[in-house]
Amino acid sequence: MRRPGRTxxxxxxxxxxxxxxxxxxxxxxxxxxxxxxxxxxxxxxxxIRWVGLDNYRELFQDRWFWNxxxxxxxxxxxxxxxxxxxxxxxxxxxxxxxxxxxxxxTIFFVPIVLSSVVIGLLSTQMLxxxxxxxxxxxxxxxxxxxxxxxxxxxxxxxLPMVMIVYVWQQLGFAILLLLAGLRTIPNEYVEAARxxxxxxWNITRYITLPLMRPVLTVxxxxxxxxxxxxxxxxxxxxxxxxxxxxxxxxxxxxSEAFLKGNPGYGTAIAMMLFVxxxxxxxxxxxxxxxxxxxx
Amino acid sequence: xxxxxxxxxxxxxxALLMVLAASIVLPFLWMLITALKTTAEINQSPFSLPATPxxxxxxxxxxxxxxxxxxxxxxGITAIAVSGIIASCSAAGYALAHFEFRGRxxxxxFFLAGMMIPPQVIMVPSFKLMASLGLVNTYAAVILTYFAWxxxxxxxxxxxxxxxxxxxxxxxxxxxxxxxxxxxRIMLPLxxxxxxxxxxxxxxxxxxxxxxxLVYLNDQSLRTVTLGMMAFQGSHAALMNLKVAAxxxxxxxxxxxxxxxxxxxxxxxxxxxxxx
Numbered sequence: 001m002r003r004p005g006r007t008x009x010x011x012x013x014x015x016x017x018x019x020x021x022x023x024x025x026x027x028x029x030x031x032x033x034x035x036x037x038x039x040x041x042x043x044x045x046x047x048i049r050w051v052g053l054d055n056y057r058e059l060f061q062d063r064w065f066w067n068x069x070x071x072x073x074x075x076x077x078x079x080x081x082x083x084x085x086x087x088x089x090x091x092x093x094x095x096x097x098x099x100x101x102x103x104x105x106t107i108f109f110v111p112i113v114l115s116s117v118v119i120g121l122l123s124t125q126m127l128x129x130x131x132x133x134x135x136x137x138x139x140x141x142x143x144x145x146x147x148x149x150x151x152x153x154x155x156x157x158x159l160p161m162v163m164i165v166y167v168w169q170q171l172g173f174a175i176l177l178l179l180a181g182l183r184t185i186p187n188e189y190v191e192a193a194r195x196x197x198x199x200x201w202n203i204t205r206y207i208t209l210p211l212m213r214p215v216l217t218v219x220x221x222x223x224x225x226x227x228x229x230x231x232x233x234x235x236x237x238x239x240x241x242x243x244x245x246x247x248x249x250x251x252x253x254x255s256e257a258f259l260k261g262n263p264g265y266g267t268a269i270a271m272m273l274f275v276x277x278x279x280x281x282x283x284x285x286x287x288x289x290x291x292x293x294x295x
Numbered sequence: 296x297x298x299x300x301x302x303x304x305x306x307x308x309x310a311l312l313m314v315l316a317a318s319i320v321l322p323f324l325w326m327l328i329t330a331l332k333t334t335a336e337i338n339q340s341p342f343s344l345p346a347t348p349x350x351x352x353x354x355x356x357x358x359x360x361x362x363x364x365x366x367x368x369x370x371g372i373t374a375i376a377v378s379g380i381i382a383s384c385s386a387a388g389y390a391l392a393h394f395e396f397r398g399r400x401x402x403x404x405f406f407l408a409g410m411m412i413p414p415q416v417i418m419v420p421s422f423k424l425m426a427s428l429g430l431v432n433t434y435a436a437v438i439l440t441y442f443a444w445x446x447x448x449x450x451x452x453x454x455x456x457x458x459x460x461x462x463x464x465x466x467x468x469x470x471x472x473x474x475x476x477x478x479x480r481i482m483l484p485l486x487x488x489x490x491x492x493x494x495x496x497x498x499x500x501x502x503x504x505x506x507x508x509l510v511y512l513n514d515q516s517l518r519t520v521t522l523g524m525m526a527f528q529g530s531h532a533a534l535m536n537l538k539v540a541a542x543x544x545x546x547x548x549x550x551x552x553x554x555x556x557x558x559x560x561x562x563x564x565x566x567x568x569x570x571x
Contacts, residue, residue, distance in 0.1 A: 007474060009390075009394070009474040010390040010394035010396050012386075013386040013387060013389060013390035013394075013478070014386070014387050014390045014391075014402065016382070016383040016386065016387075017383040017384055017386065017387035017406070017445050017449060018387070018402075020379075020383065020439065020442040020443045020445065021406065021409065021443050021445045021446075023443070024421065024424070024439050024440050024442065024443035025409050025412065025417065025440075025443040025444070025445075026405075026408075026409065026412075027420075027424070028417035028420040028421040028424055029409075029412045029416060029417050029420075031420035031423070031424070032416055032417055032419065032420045035419070035420060035423075089311065090311065090312075090315065093308045093311060093312060096297040096300070096308075097297055098297040098305070098308060098309065098312070099297075100312075104312050104315075104316055106554075106557060107315075107316045107319050107320065108315060108316070108319065109553070109557070109561065110319055110550065110553065111319065112499075112553075112560075112564065113499055113503075113549045113550070113552070113553040113560065114503070114546060114549055114550075115502070115503030115504075115505065115520075115521050115545075115549075116503070116505060117503075117505045117521040117524055117525055118521075118524060118542060118545050118546055121524060121525070121528045121542060122322060122326065122542055122546075124528070125326075125329075125528075125535070125538065125539060125542070126322060126325065130338070130341075131337050131338060131341060131535060132341065133321075133322070133325050133341055136340070136341045136342070137341075137342075140342075168318060168319075171315070173564070173568075176561060176564060176565060177564075177565060177568055177569060180565045180569065181569075194299075200299065200300055200304075215569065218568065218569060222568060225413075229413050229415055231415060231505075231506055232505045232506065235505075235509075236505075236525060249415075250415040250418075253415065253418070253419075254418070257418070257419045258419075258422075258510070263419045263423065266419045267419050267420065270415060270416045270417075270418065270419065271416070273413070273415055273416060274411075274412065274413075274416045277411055277412075277413055277416075278411055281410075281411050
């Protein structure tokens, strides 16, 4: 190690990353915090007015904020449980190495590299009435009437469709991580249990799952954070509609700040999103701290 | 392991595997068949096969969607952003791992703090900032914002360099090598695996990113693949078979890259997610 003061080379090394990060990430974050206390038409700097907590007061009385928060929480709860349960099931199946497992995993991982935009547009085409795939296929299977159904234009089905597509998109990534976790479990543990006569279910229940806790925690945190930040799929598939039915927090913020011209109000919404992400991170730190104590 | 399961469990397992595989393969098949059909055939039945496959639809979609420009824009932005990230963050990670200086922990924590600030939070002020710099509707706006997306890369490079022995650098110093030589000729070549991982992860993030181009780039000539796709699908003039053909054009290259570099992409994503 270099003794302190002998060279300044580390400053040269740190400088580029530090400058870009400070100027274009941390400074905007700081401005976001400040401007959530202002009102601004977003055009001229003269129009900035300090309004204190007014934006937040307005936010808590805005039914569309509560609507977006509610949609977001429901979305996270549904996709998180689906991704974790299905991801674990598929990872366990693939880890037992059935014939053809590498072909299956290649197929399952394909959605990882596709953009949300392409996935959202493809789903939109497949869900379009009459000419799409989903409605006509269901009609063919003996559910007539669904052929004409506007999956994304109906208040009751818009958000659930986004949920299904999101799970489809993210499942491969969850399987990939969980499978990597399963592979780190020493084979001897499983072998020893099997020689002692433990059933596959008991091996899973008492050996595999407890040893998977650290990886599961990571996957749960990742999925939760990403799902709270859901943006692309909603913009592409429904733009938050019909009539706010699939609006989540970042879409609500985008439409307030960019489409309705309330940047100050938009940043107040962004701050709520930040508080949520912060809470998830703190819970993760507490959990991983406890796990380290357990070990 | 699998063979030790009861028959019913094995059948159920295969059924589950087939369902998920079908949910991924069928949409691609449907896209391919639909693209090759005429509008009349599409309206008649979504399941029928095309009478005469209309292969020229891909060329039409490529031209109408202006894909040459879209791909050049996306690849250019992504290449510059990823190289910048690798250059600046390998340097910063090396400094944080191998040099002892006052405030090192504080600097590292400062860099990590950005992990808790998702792009959505800074979307509005970043737009204002770029607008006041006159950079809205330029490549520079997106690229500078990607350059700032450093926390994950720094974390990763720091962890990687911490695993390299410091004696290497010490020995070279005794020999009289300059700090630049040590960094560029000894340390960076050793960090190639880390560069590959960071490069793959950031390439996928940035190439597929939709939010920043949406915020910064209104000009049609600056559009990336994601933005251009969105516009093309929204245009009522384009026919269904053209729209679906455009989707195939947009999915093709990432798919081919995935199949070619499957191992590297998988390992990169695993390391990236589980180590950070």
